[in-house]
Amino acid sequence: MSSTEPTILLTGFPGFLGSALLERLLARGDGPVACLVQPTYRELAERRAAEIAGPDDDRIRLYEGDITEPNLGLDGLADLESVRELYHLAAVYDLAVDPAVGEAVNVRGTEHVLDVAADLAVERFQYVSTCYVSGRYDGVFTEDHLREGQSFNNAYEETKYRAEVAVQERMADGLPATIYRPAIVVGDSETGETDKYDGPYYLLRLLLAQPSRLALSVTLPGSSDAELNVVPRDFVVDAIAYLSGLESSAGEVYQLCDPAPLSVPRFVDALAEAGDRRTLSVPTPKPLARAATERLADRGLPAEPATIDYLDHPTRYACPNTQRALAGSGLECPPFESYVDRLVAFVREHPEVGDAAMV
Structure with a gap:
C-alpha cells in the first residue's frame, strides 16, 4: 500500500x-x-x-x-x-x-x-x-x-x-x-501470449485454416529480398x-528490432513448419495478391489486404544504438525460430482472440 x-x-x-x-x-x-x-x-x-x-x-x-x-x-x-x-x-x-x-x-x-x-x-x-x-x-x-x-x-x-x-x-x-x-x-517469447491477432498472425492463421497436407501462400516478385x-x-x-x-x-x-531477421520466404517457412503445414508458395503479382486477400477477407477468412505491402517491404532495420546501450545487460532479441512454436501453440489454444485494435 x-x-x-x-x-x-x-x-x-x-x-x-x-x-x-x-x-x-x-x-x-x-x-x-x-x-x-x-x-x-x-x-x-x-x-x-x-x-x-x-x-x-x-x-x-x-x-x-x-x-x-x-x-x-x-x-x-x-x-x-x-x-x-x-x-x-x-x-x-x-x-x-x-x-x-x-x-x-x-x-x-x-x-x-x-x-x-x-x-x-x-x-x-x-x-x-x-x-x-x-x-x-x-x-x-x-x-x-x-x-x-x-x-x-x-x-x-x-x-x-x-x-x-x-x-x-x-x-x-x-x-x-x-x-x-x-x-x-508479436506475442511473448516464453508463453506465446498476445491479445490481438494482427500483422504476421494473418499469415499464420491463413496457413492453419488450410489442410495440413497442402497449404497455399503467395510470394511477390520482391519477397525473396524483403525481410519481416x-x-x-x-x-x-x-x-x-x-x-x-x-x-x-x-x-x-x-x-x-531483430538484428538478424528472416527473409519473407524463410519467415513463411518457419510459420508453416511450426504449424505442421506443407506449404506451396505461388508466385503472384502484387495487385492480384491484394485482390485475392480482399476476397478471402470478404468470406470471413483471416486475411488483411494491408499486410500484402510487407511481403515486398524494401526497408531493412539496424539497431546499433540499441545494441550498444544493451551491451552487458543480458537483453537481446531472440531469433524468431526459437519461439515461433509457442506463438503457434497460443493461437491454436486461444481461437477467441480477435484482431480488433483498441481505439
Whole structure:
C-alpha cells in the first residue's frame, strides 16, 4: 500500500504493451503510476490493475481521459502535479486504420500528451514509436534516420511518422525525451501470449485454416529480398524498462528490432513448419495478391489486404544504438525460430482472440 502521490503518468493501459510495461515499472520500484484510461476500457483496466498489483494495492491509479482531447480530457492537472516521468504508449496499432482516426489518435493525441508533459514540466518523456516510421525507405534504416522523403504503406505508418516528428521537434527544443521504435511486435517469447491477432498472425492463421497436407501462400516478385522484422513483447518491454532507467538514454532513439531477421520466404517457412503445414508458395503479382486477400477477407477468412505491402517491404532495420546501450545487460532479441512454436501453440489454444485494435 502506498500513500504517496503518483510520480509516473502512463498512457496505453490496459493495452498489450502498456500492461506489461506497467508490471515492469512496479517491479523495479517505480510509482505510484497514474494510468490514463479511456472510459470504455475502465472495467478491463481495473481487472488488469488488480492482477498486476493486487486488489488492495494503490500503486496503480486510474484516471479516465482521452488523448484525443486537449488536456487529455482531464478536469485539470492538479492531481498529477507530482508526476516527473511520462510514458506515452497510447496509439492506434492497426495497419488498416482510417486516416482520420490515425490523425486524431496518433498525431493530435501525441501533441496533446506533449503539451501535458510541458505543463507538468516532466523530467523524462518516454515515447513508443515504431520502426515503420521508415515507410518504404529503400535501404538500411537506423536510429539516425527519420525525415528521408519516404512514402508510406498506409495511414498507420504515416501518422506514427508525423507523431515522432512532433516528439523530435520538442526534443530539439529541450524536452528530455527517449524514443523507442519497436519492429513488428508479436506475442511473448516464453508463453506465446498476445491479445490481438494482427500483422504476421494473418499469415499464420491463413496457413492453419488450410489442410495440413497442402497449404497455399503467395510470394511477390520482391519477397525473396524483403525481410519481416519481428520482435516478441517481452523483449520490447524489458528493453524499454531497462533503457528508460538509464540517465544516458535521454535524447536517444532506440530501434527495438531483430538484428538478424528472416527473409519473407524463410519467415513463411518457419510459420508453416511450426504449424505442421506443407506449404506451396505461388508466385503472384502484387495487385492480384491484394485482390485475392480482399476476397478471402470478404468470406470471413483471416486475411488483411494491408499486410500484402510487407511481403515486398524494401526497408531493412539496424539497431546499433540499441545494441550498444544493451551491451552487458543480458537483453537481446531472440531469433524468431526459437519461439515461433509457442506463438503457434497460443493461437491454436486461444481461437477467441480477435484482431480488433483498441481505439
